[in-house]
Amino acid sequence: MSHEIRTPLNAIIGLNHLLQNSGLNCEQQERTRKLDQAAQHLLQLINDILDLSRIEAGRLELATENFAPGDVIEDIVLMLRERTDAKGLQLTTESAGLPACVVGDATRLRQVLLNFVGNAVKFTERGEILLSGEMLNEDDNGVLCKFTVSDTGIGIPANKLSRLFQPFEQLDKSTTRQYGGSGLGLAIARHLAGLMGGEVGVESTEGVGSRFWITARFKRGEPGKERAPAAPATGTLAGQVLLVEDDVISREVGIDLLQMLGLSVTAVENGQLAVDAVQAKDFDLVLMDLDMPVLDGVAATRAIRALPLTRPLPIVALTADAFAETRERCLAAGMNGFLSKPVVVSRLREVLAQYLNLTTSEAPAPNEPAAPAGTELLADIDVWQDMLAVGNVEANHYFYRLKPALQQVEASMTRQIEQGLAVYDYDSILPLLTELRRKLGAETAGGPH
Numbered sequence: 001m002s003h004e005i006r007t008p009l010n011a012i013i014g015l016n017h018l019l020q021n022s023g024l025n026c027e028q029q030e031r032t033r034k035l036d037q038a039a040q041h042l043l044q045l046i047n048d049i050l051d052l053s054r055i056e057a058g059r060l061e062l063a064t065e066n067f068a069p070g071d072v073i074e075d076i077v078l079m080l081r082e083r084t085d086a087k088g089l090q091l092t093t094e095s096a097g098l099p100a101c102v103v104g105d106a107t108r109l110r111q112v113l114l115n116f117v118g119n120a121v122k123f124t125e126r127g128e129i130l131l132s133g134e135m136l137n138e139d140d141n142g143v144l145c146k147f148t149v150s151d152t153g154i155g156i157p158a159n160k161l162s163r164l165f166q167p168f169e170q171l172d173k174s175t176t177r178q179y180g181g182s183g184l185g186l187a188i189a190r191h192l193a194g195l196m197g198g199e200v201g202v203e204s205t206e207g208v209g210s211r212f213w214i215t216a217r218f219k220r221g222e223p224g225k226e227r228a229p230a231a232p233a234t235g236t237l238a239g240q241v242l243l244v245e246d247d248v249i250s251r252e253v254g255i256d257l258l259q260m261l262g263l264s265v266t267a268v269e270n271g272q273l274a275v276d277a278v279q280a281k282d283f284d285l286v287l288m289d290l291d292m293p294v295l296d297g298v299a300a301t302r303a304i305r306a307l308p309l310t311r312p313l314p315i316v317a318l319t320a321d322a323f324a325e326t327r328e329r330c331l332a333a334g335m336n337g338f339l340s341k342p343v344v345v346s347r348l349r350e351v352l353a354q355y356l357n358l359t360t361s362e363a364p365a366p367n368e369p370a371a372p373a374g375t376e377l378l379a380d381i382d383v384w385q386d387m388l389a390v391g392n393v394e395a396n397h398y399f400y401r402l403k404p405a406l407q408q409v410e411a412s413m414t415r416q417i418e419q420g421l422a423v424y425d426y427d428s429i430l431p432l433l434t435e436l437r438r439k440l441g442a443e444t445a446g447g448p449h
Contacts, residue, residue, distance in 0.1 A: 005046050006320030007247055010341035013039050014253035017345055021260065021382060023438065026431040043342060048184040052167060055191040059325070062195055066221040067106035069133055069145060070095040076113050076131060083121050090128040091117075097134035099143055101221030108192050109216060112200075113147055115185040116212045120151035127152030127209070136215065143220060144198070148213040156204040164202060165190040189214065236262050237349065239284035239356040243267040244274040244300065245318070246292040250341075254287065254318075260382070261349055263356070271300025278304050283313060285355050288335065290319040290326070298333045305334040314355040318343070345382060377405050378440050381433060409439055 016039065020032045054060040073095045084091040113131065120129045130150045137144050156164070167187040186200075193200045197217030204210035241258055245251040246269045258265045266281065268274050272295040274286065286304070290297035301315050316337040317330040327338045337351055380402055399417070406414040413432050420428040 004320075006341045007250060009039065009043060009046070010320065010343060011247070011249040011253055013043075013342040013344075014250070014257060018253065018256050018260070021437070024434065026434065029431060029434050039342075045184075048188060051188050052184055052191075055188065055195075060191075060195070062105040062108060064103055064219075065106060066101055066103055068101055069098040069109070069147075069218075070100075072106055072110050072113065073098075073131055073133055073147075075110060076117050079114065080117055080121060083118075084129065087121065087125065089121065089124055089126070091121075092128065092130050094130065094132035094134075098145060099135055099218075099220065101223045102143060102145070102218035103221045104196065104216065104218040108196070109147075112189040112192055112214050113149070115189055116147075116149040116214070119185070119212070120149050120153060120210070123210075124151045124153035138220075141197075142217050144215060144217050146213055146215045148211060150209065150211045152209040155206040155208050155210055156202070157206050158204075161202055161204060165200060237352055237356050238262060240264045240266070240282065241352075241356075242274060242277055242281075242283045242286045243318075244269075244271065244286065244292070244297065245289045246270055247289075250289075257343075257345060257348065258287075261345075261352065263352070271295030271297055271303075274300045275303045275307075278309070278313065279307060282310075284357075285352065286313060286315045287318045287339075288315050290317060290321060290330070298329060301330070301333045301335055316351060316355070377402070377409070378437060380405075381436060381440075406436070410436060 013036070016032055016035050020029065020036075024032065051060065073093050077091055077093060081091065117129065117131055128151075131147070132150075133145060133147045135143050136146050165186045167184060190200050193214045193216060198215035200212070200214045202210060202212050241263045243251065243254045243258065243265055245254055245267065248269075251267050251269065255265050255267050266277060266283070268277055270292045271288075274288065275295070277283075278286070288297040288301060292300075295303070297317065297319070304313065304315065314336045315334065316339055317327070317335050318339050318341065319326065319330075320341040330338055336355070339348065339351055384399060384402060403414060403418070406417070413436060417429050417432050420432075
């Protein structure tokens with residue numbers, strides 16, 4: 001079922017991204033932005049359903065990594081600041097009582113807190129939201145931490161509280177119509193808390209506000225060993241890519257996206273044709289779908305690995321099947337990486353950059369004028385826009401990597417973008433990006449006009 005839902009959604013998101021980069025006017029850009037928002041909402045619903053089904057089947061395993069709990073709290077603030085500012089809400093944090101570093105699953109903790117704070121923003125029209133964290137105790141089993149989200153929202157009737165953490169529970173139908181939501185987030189939070197050795201709870205007074213909390217047990221971590229966020233890949237990709245995809249629309253979208261990133265693409269529709277293509281031509285990377293006729297992606301990978309190739313050939317799974325066991329099966333067959341559909345272009349570029357040549361332009365000599373930003377900067381702007389669209393917490397940092405080049409193209413517009421970022425007003429940035437693309441496109445084609 002995951003595959004059947006994700007494949008058409010991959011086409012919708014991919015085609016919309018291509019449309020956004022096709023010289024649209026401001027009104028058209030706004031419509032494609034709303035389309036992307038709707039698609040991302042649908043994707044979140046699909047992910048929630050899959051998470052719940054995996055949890056109930058006992059198939060969801062937590063990751064173990066060093067991370068700073070305080071950083072997770074700050075991530076939530078960055079991701080939701082635009083929404084709180086738009087409603088005039090004050091979002092504050094308290095995390096001084098948390099350990100500097102723990103070992104656990106930062107992604108799942110972030111998922112729970114994002115749900116709690118997202119709900120607080122949704123149901124609060126005025127006042128403030130507080131996200132706090134503290135260490136309750138420490139023993140031989142590790143540290144027990146508590147995270148609390150308090151708001152001054154509409155509150156919850158006392159007779160509804162006991163059912164809140166059950167799947168598909170909403171306050172009532174009118175609440176669903178007014179505020180949206182699937183009723184899955186809190187049920188998933190309850191299960192995740194249990195997996196993390198803790199629990200969830202809520203206290204609320206109707207008309208006054210609510211307080212949601214989660215406890216979780218972690219091992220003590222080693223400060224300084226937290227996984228640093230990967231630096232966004234910059235520069236121009238180059239190489240020959242073999243795209244193996246049986247769905248016609250997904251294949252067309254994949255070709256266009258890869259070509260937009262500067263790559264040469266050969267596309268085939270099944271695993272046997274992929275094996276034949278690898279024997280006939282020298283490729284730098286293979287993007288391999290899994291569920292295909294004639295020969296599936298896993299079998300095709302095994303066949304390619306048995307060939308006497310003259311150099312290593314990276315193979316990255318590109319599939320709508322997002323389960324962990326599928327990832328393990330791909331790696332066991334000899335694949336190097338894994339991308340789940342729907343594909344976010346910035347993530348696609350990040351993965352490709354691990355295996356393909358990434359060229360960067362040399363800095364001009366001190367007395368020489370800088371060369372036009374050209375296609376490289378256009379590609380970087382695309383990556384940055386994708387980061388903004390999915391709420392990547394590194395999006396603001398990425399802008400400052402691009403700022404010197406943007407200032408050379410249009411200093412005034414760069415200042416406007418920076419002002420919009422300062423207040424998380426991404427809507428004001430979109431038309432500016434469109435204008436920047438036009439200007440860069442003109443320079444790339446034949447110099448400034």
